[in-house]
Amino acid sequence: MALLFEPVTQRGVTFRNRTVVAPMCQYSARDGLANDWHLVHLGRFALGGFGMVMVEATGVTPEGRISWADVGLWNDAQVEALRPVTRFLGSQNTVSAIQLAHAGRKASTPVDWRRDLPAASESEQREAGFEHWQPVAPSAVVHAADNPDFQQPHALTREEIAGVVRAFADAARRADAAGFDMVEVHAAHGYLINQFLSPIANKRDDEYGGSRENRMRLVLEVTEAVRATLPQDKPVWVRISASDNAPGGWDVEDSVALARELKALGVDAIDCSSGGFAEGRIAPSPGYQVPFAHAIKTEAGIATAAVGLLHDAQRAEAIVAQGEADFIALARGALDDPNWPVHARHQLEGEADDFALWPVQAAARMRDRARVLARVG
Ligand SMILES: Cc1cc2nc3c(=O)[nH]c(=O)nc-3n(C[C@H](O)[C@H](O)[C@H](O)COP(=O)(O)O)c2cc1C
DSSP states (O other), X not given: OOGGGXXXXXXXXXXXXXXXXXXXXXXXXXXXXXXXXHHHHHHHHHHTTOSEEEEEXXXXXXXXOSSTTSOBOSSHHHHHHHHHHHHHHHHTTOEEEEEEEOOGGGOSOOOGGGTTGGGSOHHHHHXXXXXXXXXXXXXXXXXXXXXXXXXXXXXXXXXXXXXXXXXHHHHHHHHHHTTOSEEEEEEOTTSHHHHHHOTTTOOOOSTTSSSHHHHTXXXXXXXXXXXXXXXXXSOEEEEEESOOOSTTSOXXXXXXXXXXXHHHTTOOEEEEEOOOSTTOXXXXXXXXXXXXXXXXXXXXXXXXXXXXXXXXXXXXXXXXXXXXXXXXXXXXXXXXXXXXXXXXXXXXXXGGOOOTTSOHHHHHHHHHHHHHHHHHO
């Protein structure tokens, strides 16, 4: 069998294969509550054969949401709202994961398709669930001074930082209660934890700023708290921006050092993305972030997920087979083809494919169809 479709186990969780749906914000929740949209959007990837499906960046506090329409996990009603998602993914033998997030100074930004709301009537805003607030950050430095979508943040006090750590742990407890098999800490894309990591956004002069060791303090505290909260048989991943791709910013060498620390805390995999600061520049192309996953896997000795234009099945298989990464994550490739795993497996295995990755309701019929097509050419 193609290595991409070999099962793999982390702690008490077995992934039926190494294909993963990367977290994708839908900006479709009200009051942080997941709804039918999230169930169907995520559920179709389970039907398509993905080994794991991760729920979008989920606010651990209301002010930690990227927008007013993000999913959240700061109250128990939000636990109930996510239960149908974990139940359905589990029923399809797909690992359910959720990305726990705090947007920091990139919070309270507009939802692209509701840019009319800030100027709408109060009743219209209430109807849609619109909210607007001042974001928080390591330092009172705006994300992009020339972009009105971003606001001047409030610099977190030490007590408030401790509150953020508690909020991540509380959200991890709720994720467990909602039935998730694992969680991912979002430390990438220029959001709060990444803001602490990077000298671009972190101008603090206390124990959370200055040296790399100090800038890593928040992510290590959050991860330790999440790990301590989640049952031991449930994996914890951390998504990082392996490089800010900006002069004077965080780089791969920093990421390797961080990955070693995270491994020591019991983290099961590093999900290797990049970028997120206005100052960063990188030209995406197929597999452009794989070198990050490869460097971290080999130099820190920890499992990695690769992401970024990885829709080519042969290339995805080669990445796993050559030991560049352990998991292949797709975001837009999964939107484009929610059945990507069943198609990729067929492409890689040809006649040896037994169609077992299809849901039972479809497998035999798809096998018949392939036989007929093979006969008629
Ligand atoms: C619609 C959409 C929403 C996204 N939301 C998130 C998110 O919630 N958390 C995150 O870490 N990355 C997010 N990303 C980034 C993806 O997870 C992924 O890293 C990126 O799109 C590159 O993979 P791709 O080329 O397969 O799309 C999002 C991407 C898309 C397209």
